[in-house]
Amino acid sequence: MASIARQSPLLRQTCLSAFRSPFVGKNAAGVSQVVAFHASAKKQILPPLPLNDPAPIPKPHPSEGSYHWTFERLVSIGLIPVTIAPFAAGSLSPIMDAILCSLLVVHSHVGFQSSIIDYFPERRVPKTRTFLNWLLRGFTLTTALGLYEFETNDVGLTEGIRRIWKA
Structure with missing residues (x-):
């Protein structure tokens, strides 16, 4: 004291x-x-982000931009009748099951890929983003193979859901 x-x-x-x-x-x-806690050029808490860098103009590609957005919406809208039809009409068609499984796999992959793109920017964490994209591809392939096996060697997706629902 x-x-x-x-x-x-x-x-x-x-x-x-x-x-x-x-x-x-x-x-x-x-x-x-200088006043305490004053941020100066010598002592910054976090490194500065490139704020004034010009945004690069991407080359147009059919799988990006508005085409990609339109594709996502078409897949989402296409899932509605394909999901309801087998249960409402009572038809159990292997073709309907194959379309449902394909749309579910594509819809899930596109949704998770959008999340990775949004939350892991390439300029901040390029290795993490690359790893997560490859991990997503692996899980998508595994899911597609699992659904294919369930469709060909078992009762199928819609019949499996119907049995679980009535159990």
């Missing part, structure tokens, strides 16, 4: 400078100082 009392003029001036103007002040030794 005594050491604080000896340093009190300097401590008081340093503490008061935090409440004054954020410009330069003088301490007891007459040396210029």
Whole structure:
């Protein structure tokens, strides 16, 4: 406590400078100082992001942009009748099951891929994004193979759902 009392003029001036103007002040030794917690070019908490870099203009490609958005919506809209028809009409067609499984796999893949694109930007975490894209491809392939096996060697997706529903 005594050491604080000896340093009190300097401590008081340093503490008061935090409440004054954020410009330069003088301490007891007459040396210029900057207010506490002042962000300067030398001491930044986080590295700056490239704020003023121009956005690159991508080359048009059919699988990106508005074509991609339209494809996502068509798959989503196509899932509605294919999901309802087997249960409403009572028809159990292997072709209908194959279309349903295909649309489910594509819909899931596109949705998870959009999440990866949104939450893992390539310029900030390129290796993580690449890893997650390959992981998604692996899971998509595994899911497609599993549904194919279920369709060909078992009762099929719609009959399986019907049995679970009535159990």
